[in-house]
Amino acid sequence: MSNVTITLPDGTKKEAPAGVKIADFVKDSIGPGLAKAAVFARLDGQDVDLTRPIEKDAALQIFTSKSPEALEVARHDAAHIVADAVQRLYPGTQVTIGPSIEDGFYYDFFREKPFTPEDLEKIEAEANKIVQADLPFRREEVQVAEAIALFEKMGEKFKVEIVNDIVAKGAKTLTLYRHGDWVDFCLGPHGPSTAKVGVIKITKSSGAYWRGDHRNPMLQRIYGTAFFDKKALDAWLKQREEAEKRDHRRLGKELDLFHFHPFAPGSAFWTPKGTAIYTALSSYMRKLCLDNGYVEIKTPLLYNKGLWEISGHWGKYKENMFLVEDSDTKEHDFSLKPMNCPSHHLFYGFKKHSYRDLPLRFHTQDVLHRNEAAGSLGGLTRVRQFAQDDAHIYCREDQIADETKRFVQLLDKVYNALGLTYVPKFATRPPQRLGDDALWDKAEGALKSALDGLGLKYELKPGDGAFYGPKLDFDVCDSIGRRWQLGTFQVDYLAPSKDRFDLTYIGEDNAEHRPVVLHRAIFGSFERFIAILIEHFSGAFPCWLAPVQVTLVTVADRHLDYARSLKEKLRGLGYRVELDERGMTMQAKIREAQLQKIPFTLVVGDKEVEQQAVAPRRYGGEDLKTMPVTQFVELLQKEAAVP
RNA sequence: GCCGACAUAGCUCAGUCGGUAGAGCAACUGAUUCGUAAUCAGUAGGUCGCCGGUUCAAAUCCGGCUGUCGGCUCCA
Numbered sequence: 161m162s163n164v165t166i167t168l169p170d171g172t173k174k175e176a177p178a179g180v181k182i183a184d185f186v187k188d189s190i191g192p193g194l195a196k197a198a199v200f201a202r203l204d205g206q207d208v209d210l211t212r213p214i215e216k217d218a219a220l221q222i223f224t225s226k227s228p229e230a231l232e233v234a235r236h237d238a239a240h241i242v243a244d245a246v247q248r249l250y251p252g253t254q255v256t257i258g259p260s261i262e263d264g265f266y267y268d269f270f271r272e273k274p275f276t277p278e279d280l281e282k283i284e285a286e287a288n289k290i291v292q293a294d295l296p297f298r299r300e301e302v303q304v305a306e307a308i309a310l311f312e313k314m315g316e317k318f319k320v321e322i323v324n325d326i327v328a329k330g331a332k333t334l335t336l337y338r339h340g341d342w343v344d345f346c347l348g349p350h351g352p353s354t355a356k357v358g359v360i361k362i363t364k365s366s367g368a369y370w371r372g373d374h375r376n377p378m379l380q381r382i383y384g385t386a387f388f389d390k391k392a393l394d395a396w397l398k399q400r401e402e403a404e405k406r407d408h409r410r411l412g413k414e415l416d417l418f419h420f421h422p423f424a425p426g427s428a429f430w431t432p433k434g435t436a437i438y439t440a441l442s443s444y445m446r447k448l449c450l451d452n453g454y455v456e457i458k459t460p461l462l463y464n465k466g467l468w469e470i471s472g473h474w475g476k477y478k479e480n481m482f483l484v485e486d487s488d489t490k491e492h493d494f495s496l497k498p499m500n501c502p503s504h505h506l507f508y509g510f511k512k513h514s515y516r517d518l519p520l521r522f523h524t525q526d527v528l529h530r531n532e533a534a535g536s537l538g539g540l541t542r543v544r545q546f547a548q549d550d551a552h553i554y555c556r557e558d559q560i561a562d563e564t565k566r567f568v569q570l571l572d573k574v575y576n577a578l579g580l581t582y583v584p585k586f587a588t589r590p591p592q593r594l595g596d597d598a599l600w601d602k603a604e605g606a607l608k609s610a611l612d613g614l615g616l617k618y619e620l621k622p623g624d625g626a627f628y629g630p631k632l633d634f635d636v637c638d639s640i641g642r643r644w645q646l647g648t649f650q651v652d653y654l655a656p657s658k659d660r661f662d663l664t665y666i667g668e669d670n671a672e673h674r675p676v677v678l679h680r681a682i683f684g685s686f687e688r689f690i691a692i693l694i695e696h697f698s699g700a701f702p703c704w705l706a707p708v709q710v711t712l713v714t715v716a717d718r719h720l721d722y723a724r725s726l727k728e729k730l731r732g733l734g735y736r737v738e739l740d741e742r743g744m745t746m747q748a749k750i751r752e753a754q755l756q757k758i759p760f761t762l763v764v765g766d767k768e769v770e771q772q773a774v775a776p777r778r779y780g781g782e783d784l785k786t787m788p789v790t791q792f793v794e795l796l797q798k799e800a801a802v803p
Numbered sequence: 804g805c806c807g808a809c810a811u812a813g814c815u816c817a818g819u820c821g822g823u824a825g826a827g828c829a830a831c832u833g834a835u836u837c838g839u840a841a842u843c844a845g846u847a848g849g850u851c852g853c854c855g856g857u858u859c860a861a862a863u864c865c866g867g868c869u870g871u872c873g874g875c876u877c878c879a
Contacts, residue, residue: 266874274807366874367806374876378806381874409872413814422852422870477879479804499879533804533877534870542878626879650879679879716836743835744842751840765838777839 167219176214183210183352186222198222199230199356200349207233209299209349225356225388235260237297237351238287238360238386239267244342245286246382249279255344256318256370256379264385268368270318271380275365283382284362294355295339299348307334307345318370319345358388361397403640408694409539415699415756417707418540426537426544428687433707436736437690440705442525444802445549445574445683452570454521454551459503461527465493470660471502482529496529501679504552505661508675513665518675519555519563525686526550540691547686553678554663557602560651563678564610564632571634571647571682577803580696582647584616585633587624594628595653603651603676604630628654638696646684646692652677700757700779703800710796711758712739713749715765722769726762726789735796754779759799762792 163175166185174189182203187195201208202221207229214220223230239258246253246269258267275283302310304327311319323345326334337346339354351357362384370376387393404410412418417434420427430438446456462484468474473481473495483492497503504522513520525547532544553563568584575582586607589600607630611618618632625631634647656663656674664672683689693701703709710730712723723739730737738758740749746763753761762774767786774792776784787795 277808364873365807368875369805372876374805378875380806383874420871425870473879480877501879530878535804535806535875536877537870538872628879631879648879652879713839714836715838718836743833745835745837747837747839748841749839754840761839763839767838775838781839783839 164214165217166214167217169219169221178215179213181211181213182208182220182222185214185220186210190222194222194224197224197226199225199227199351200233207349209297210352211299225358230351231386231388232260233349234351234357234388235265235386237354237357238384239265240297240337240339240342240344240346240350241290241354241357241360242283242287242362242382242384243267243269243344244290244339245283247342249282249286252315254316254318257322258344264363264383266368266381266383268370268379268381270370270377274367274380275382280362280365280382284360284384287360287362287384290340291354291357291360293340294353296353297350298338299350300336300338301333302336303333304331307336310336310343311345356388357386359390359393360384360386361393399640406640406695406698407539408541408691411694411699412540415694415707417694424545425534426532426542428540428543428545434690436707437693437701437705438686440802441683441686441690442547442549444704446523446525447802448570448574449521449523449549449551452566453519454523456523456525457504457507458526459497459500459507459524461496461529462494463497463503465495467502467506468495471505471655472660473498473502480530480532482531497526498528498530500524500526500528500548500550501552501655501677502661505655505663505677508554508663509661513554513675515556515665515667515673518665519553519559520675521551521553523549523551540687543685543687546688548681549683549686551680553680554656554665554675555678556665556673557606557676560603560606560676560678561610561613564607564649565613567649567678567680568610568614568616568632574682575634575636575647578693578696578702580636580638582634582636583643584611584618585621585624585635586611586618587621587626587631587633589630590623590625590627592627593625599653600630603653607632607649607651626650626652628652636692638692639698640695642695644688644692646689647682648680648684650679652679698757701759703759703796704802706757706759707736708738708756708758709735709800710737710760710762711749711753711756712737712762712764713746713753715746715763717743719764719766719769723764726764726774729789730793730796733793735800750777754781760796 162178164178166174166176168174176185176189182201183195186198198210200223201210202223203212203214204218236259239260243255243258250271254270256268256270258265304323307323308320311323323334334345335348336343337348337350362382364383366381367378368381370379387396415433416431417437418431419429421429450456465474477498481495481498484494484496485491486493504524507522527545527547529545532542536542555563588604629651631648631650633645635643636646637643653676655661655677663675665675667673712727714720714723720741727737727739750761757779759779761777763777764774768774771786771788773786773788775786776792778784
């Protein structure tokens, strides 16, 4: 028998007989320890089971339970195990698909009755029994006809449909994976046996449409996660608990920032404290825009449908708009604006523009309404009424690159100031699009050169651009690692066109030209951005954003007059100050100030009154010792400075 | 919009088998005047989300609606 040469990741080359199973090779030629810890292998870049033979010279990498890749495989194993458990407990339930996802896995079933919470408990117990049973995963390659016959016999109609689909794509054979008596059609790879999975936790269930299409039957989806050992699961559960503590809906109540009422679903009521944050961000963004060559405009909130017909919203977005009945015509001819762009385009058209006007940058923070599906509303992250830090830039084509650079720099400044890290995503031309390739080449080239010029790393999302132009989306990572798409920058050649808004400018050649529109936002929406900041800071805002920046605590009631005068003084300087006059002890008031995460608590007693001083304490407990009021004002000035 | 769960005082929650509600915190009153994370006592606060049904009797069981939550769909 001939030998094959196997190259390990460190470059070591080893000889083994051709056809040797990966597992055996690892055990005999590398070490039994690794063999025991191995979950799957990568053979010449392809992920495979450890039971696969090595037929030719190849590079081999082994993934053990320490690697994230192996955890992903184990979670896919877990999905199979859960499906097995479900079919053991509830015969007649059909399986569909069950991938591993970030943080776990899901499996979709077809079944008349949804799963109850009690069902899920039973399923979890059954799944972990299968784990304990240590059943090996077995891979089997079969002809498609054989697979179809098998699934038809089993009554697995959805599986038959999936197999037929891949047959249509030209597949002749496919792989089955079995553990015990259970079988699924699956690409793999899988771990060596069910025991390797460790521990399975069912987290939730929900409905999900077959193939994600709401016209298709509703399936029952079970979500779960798996870890190689219970300790890791416990750590994950604990981390989830911590995340719940900083949930903006919870902190919104605890810190008294906003409310919702059933009479206005999806629209927030902002308390004085919440409003303070909102206003601070709004003023900050306004100043930033004005300082960077934008002008601020305000446009109407309500428009005749004529506008939406030009913009295309009436055809494409109508179901998301709040229509308003005209009391004269009794027709729903008006709509609240869901976006600012059309009104900005109208504004641009109010006068003739010269090339000297460009780039023209309109900033607007108007209120927008979108009739989001009832079931999709949630806290401040998905609302029906909100405001964007919106702007539209009207420029010449040759100015796109520079405008992109300016925008990215502005965005970088804002996110850095708030401690948010981000990843730009470059979304290029989609299959269905307007405009010719030369136009797209130019637009994409401009975005790319701007990103390259700034030395920014970005991810590519080919084909994910808007139908009217390429875009950059900015995914922000918050302090607990969750990602949110906030900022956006989009190139739009469509809106200025003849049959849309027919926007023009007079060029140096004294002829009419069409500007390009750049849609852009940094916060995205104030509502959602505040939600993310609440969770990012866990409610402990930096001083410039804190709803209450300073709270005054008196040692005894006789110090109240002094405290009141201090409050007026600081308020007069423009700071947000509170004085708690309730008849509680100083200690209780300090505790409350800490729970409210107020940046500075000023304690005043006999000593402070006498010396015209304050004793500041920072959020977190640092005692700054008694200092003159003037000195504290200097400190506050520094700490509360807008970045 | 679809699937499921949930809805009790301002907040967090208890309320067993159907017998018309209870705690802590907050509020209010009084006493206490205290040096860096909870002083003590008392008072008040609820058509148990809304509408209907079953029952002698409903917070509790059933149906509808609204809202919230977890997903799905959608997300210029």
